[in-house]
Amino acid sequence: MMQVQSGDQREVPTEVLNSGLSSSMCSDENHEFSDLKGDEVAIVVVPFPAQGHLNQLLQLSCLISSYGLPVYYVGSATHNRQARIRANALNASDIAKVHFHDLPTPEFSSPPPDFNSLSKFPAHLQSSWDACMLLREPIASFLRDISSTSRRVVVVHDSLMSYNVQDVSTFPNAESYKFNCFSAFTAYCLICLFLRIPGQHEEELLKKLPSFEGIMTDEARDFSAAQLPYYNVRSGDIHNTSKVIEGKYLDLLAEIYQNKKQWAIGPIIPTNRDHISNRNNMCLEWLNKQLPKSVLYISFGTTTTFSDGEIKELAMGLEQSKQKFIWVLRDADRGDIFTGGARRVELPEGFEERVKEVGLVVREWAPQPEILAHSSTGGFMSHCGWNSCMESITMGVPIAAWPMHSDQPRNGFLMTEMLKVGLTVREWEKREELVSASTIENVVRKLMASEEGDAIRRRAEEMGEAVRRSIEKGGASRMELDSFIAHITR
Numbered sequence: 132m133m134q135v136q137s138g139d140q141r142e143v144p145t146e147v148l149n150s151g152l153s154s155s156m157c158s159d160e161n162h163e164f165s166d167l168k169g170d171e172v173a174i175v176v177v178p179f180p181a182q183g184h185l186n187q188l189l190q191l192s193c194l195i196s197s198y199g200l201p202v203y204y205v206g207s208a209t210h211n212r213q214a215r216i217r218a219n220a221l222n223a224s225d226i227a228k229v230h231f232h233d234l235p236t237p238e239f240s241s242p243p244p245d246f247n248s249l250s251k252f253p254a255h256l257q258s259s260w261d262a263c264m265l266l267r268e269p270i271a272s273f274l275r276d277i278s279s280t281s282r283r284v285v286v287v288h289d290s291l292m293s294y295n296v297q298d299v300s301t302f303p304n305a306e307s308y309k310f311n312c313f314s315a316f317t318a319y320c321l322i323c324l325f326l327r328i329p330g331q332h333e334e335e336l337l338k339k340l341p342s343f344e345g346i347m348t349d350e351a352r353d354f355s356a357a358q359l360p361y362y363n364v365r366s367g368d369i370h371n372t373s374k375v376i377e378g379k380y381l382d383l384l385a386e387i388y389q390n391k392k393q394w395a396i397g398p399i400i401p402t403n404r405d406h407i408s409n410r411n412n413m414c415l416e417w418l419n420k421q422l423p424k425s426v427l428y429i430s431f432g433t434t435t436t437f438s439d440g441e442i443k444e445l446a447m448g449l450e451q452s453k454q455k456f457i458w459v460l461r462d463a464d465r466g467d468i469f470t471g472g473a474r475r476v477e478l479p480e481g482f483e484e485r486v487k488e489v490g491l492v493v494r495e496w497a498p499q500p501e502i503l504a505h506s507s508t509g510g511f512m513s514h515c516g517w518n519s520c521m522e523s524i525t526m527g528v529p530i531a532a533w534p535m536h537s538d539q540p541r542n543g544f545l546m547t548e549m550l551k552v553g554l555t556v557r558e559w560e561k562r563e564e565l566v567s568a569s570t571i572e573n574v575v576r577k578l579m580a581s582e583e584g585d586a587i588r589r590r591a592e593e594m595g596e597a598v599r600r601s602i603e604k605g606g607a608s609r610m611e612l613d614s615f616i617a618h619i620t621r
Contacts, residue, residue, distance in 0.1 A: 172620050173281040174202045177270060177296055178214065179289035180263050181256065182433040182464055183518045184312050185214040187371055188289060190399045191310065193225040195287075198616050201230065205273055207266065208233035209467050220401050220500035234269045237262040241470050244436040244463040249563045251535035253434040254348050259466030261354070264294060271298040278302045285619045287369065293358040300364050306619075309365045313517045313538040315372050315380040315395070316545045322387055325359070331383060339548055341540040341559035367392030369615065371399050371521060374607045375597045376550065396612040398525045400500055402599050412498055414457055415505065417491050421455055424509030424588065427531075427579055428502050430459040431514040435535045439477065440565060446482050448571025449490060454579045456490040459497045503528050509588060510578045512556065515543040524552065527595025529587045531556050531578050533566075552591040554578050 174195055178188035189204065196202045204211065211231045218226055239262035242255045278284045286307040288296045299307040311318050323330040324343065332340065347355075368388065372395050374381060385393045418426060429449070431437070437445070442460070449456050462474050476494075483492055499519070502508055503526040512531040513519045520542050523530050530553035532543035546553040556574050557566045578584040601608040 170201045170277075170281045172200065172283045172285060173277050174200055174619070175274065175277065175284060175286045176202060176204050177286060177288035177292045178204070178206050178210070179291040179312070180207060180210040180259055180466075182213065182217065183516050184289050184291070185210060186217065186219070186518055187312050187399065188287075188310065189214045189218055189226070189229070190221065190401075191287065191369075191371075192229045193221055194396075194399050194612070195616070196228045197225065200616070200620070202228070203230045203232050203273075203277070205232045205270060206234060207236040207263065209236045209469065213468055217496060219498055222401075232273060234266055234273075237265040239466055241465045241467040243465060243471060243474065246436040246438050246462065246474070250345065250348070251435055251562070252345075252347050252351065252537070253436075253463050254350070256434070256464070256466050257348070257350050257354075260291075260351075262466075263292070264354075264357075266292075267295045267298065270295050271301075274299060274302060274305060278305050283619070290362075291355065291358055293361040293364070297361040297364055306366045307364055308367050308369055308619075309362065310369045310371070312371065314520070314542055314545055315370055315377040315384055316549070317517075317538040317541040318370075319380045319383050319387075320541055322384070326387075336548060339544070341534075341544055345559075345562060346537055346540060365391065367394070370395045371397040371517065373397050373598050373601045374611075375601045376524060376594070377545075392618065394611045394615045396608050396615060398521045398598060398602065398608070400522055400525060402504075402525055402602065412501070414491065414493060414497055414502055417457065418502065418505045418507040421507040423506050425579075426455040426457060426505075426507050427510040427512060427575060428457050428459075428499075428508050428528075429512040430497065430499060430519070431533070431535065432516045432519060433461075433464045434516075435514050436463040437476075442476055443479055444566060444568045445571055446479050447568035448575065450482065450486055451568060451572040452575040452579070453489070454575050456575075457493060457497075457502065458490060459493045459499075461494060500526070510575075510584075512575070515539040515546060517542055520546060524550075524591070525595055525598050527592035529553050529578060529584070529591040531574050533557055534559060535562075550590075550594065552587060552594055554584075554587065 176188050176192045178185045192202045192204050211233050215226065239258040244253060244255050274284060282304065284302065284305040286296050286299050286305060287310050288307060290309050290311055296307055299305045320330060368391060370381065374395050381393065381395050460476055465471050500522050503511060503522050508528055510531060511523050511528045512533060513523065514535045515532050516539060530546050532547050532553050533556040534540040534543040540559040547555050554574055554577060600606050603609060
């Protein structure tokens with residue numbers, strides 16, 4: 132399985148052993164580059180400063196380092212700190228093997244989210260994203276230093292950091308690979324839109340496909356477009372998905388990018404459930420007292436903020452459904468999560484007292500992967516960020532899809548209409564309408580307490596089992612990961 136026990140390393144491919152890399156892991160504790168000896172091959176990971184992206188790149192860093200390779204996680208000091216303190220489901224011993232290189236954090240404003248906005252896109256984060264465009268020079272400087280002491284430097288970067296890593300092409304011993312933090316299906320749809328080519332979708336699905344309208348602001352679209360000219364610098368792509376889930380769309384992407392190598396190595400989240408019972412967390416303690424598959428987990432990620440009216444309807448819908456639940460009730464992150472006070476979201480009067488035997492409201496960071504892996508969890512109401520989708524699929528938990536922005540409408544469509552492991556809470560075309568308590572109640576009951584919900588749950592469990600097998604030795608995703616490691620250490 133993907134979880135590496137403390138102190139262990141993965142079985143290393145022969146190609147890696149032959150390169151002498153298995154002994155090149157640096158063991159210093161302060162992780163400063165100046166204290167490290169030269170590496171045969173050094174992997175430099177460059178994340179994008181938003182939680183869903185930071186998290187995936189940190190998981191990938193731990194995964195690569197489990198092969199005995201030195202990995203440098205390079206980002207602004209603020210966002211590196213954020214990645215470390217929110218490292219869900221990762222062992223501290225695995226994180227300790229990753230070398231965090233803190234770049235000076237550029238100044239940016241960090242306003243609170245606008246909870247009354249009809250658009251759920253986190254426009255308040257734009258200034259932090261704009262500031263990260265100032266990291267090109269310090270990243271190039273780091274690459275210059277590390278390339279002078281390494282046989283090869285391998286840069287793995289978020290697709291939204293392509294501008295910042297463009298200088299990799301100026302170093303003769305460096306190469307870069309783009310990491311896609313979203314589904315292959317979404318990536319394929321975006322490429323078809325960009326290249327103006329018709330997508331290869333079944334006709335019935337094509338009629339239902341959600342539009343791209345309203346998924347982001349003009350400023351965010353311009354930011355994304357600014358990365359495109361630097362895509363060609365890369366040598367290939369890494370996908371946090373599995374052929375078990377998205378084989379068709381991975382094949383279609385490979386056809387489009389015939390000169391770029393492709394690897395589907397997901398899920399990159401650890402899947403070993405043995406440590407769950409050892410966690411001291413109120414959510415897990417509460418789940419331990421519930422019946423198997425009886426609890427709905429509700430969380431809308433780190434970029435979604437609900438209005439007071441939306442929170443009231445959700446609370447009423449959950450109460451009326453009479454189903455067990457854990458509800459993570461938080462505002463969206465600020466650009467700098469360490470500044471500013473959080474809004475205290477008010478629930479309907481007496482709600483928490485009335486549901487205390489049925490539900491748990493959590494207003495702090497929750498261990499989502501462990502909650503989804505718990506035997507008492509039987510459903511997940513989600514915004515359908517790709518982290519959440521992959522965790523839900525991997526743990527075999529069906530989803531109540533409520534997409535908010537960006538890739539989420541397509542991810543939700545993939546889960547409900549294509550993989551058929553979920554139900555839709557609200558159609559994307561009705562995104563600016565208030566979702567009523569009765570609608571929420573009906574979806575929750577259908578997912579958690581109906582024959583249709585049971586059938587969806589069985590499909591989700593079967594898919595989860597297949598996906599977990601894919602990362603075991605001999606599985607499709609494991610072979611892809613071994614292939615990537617062999618390629619970069621050739």
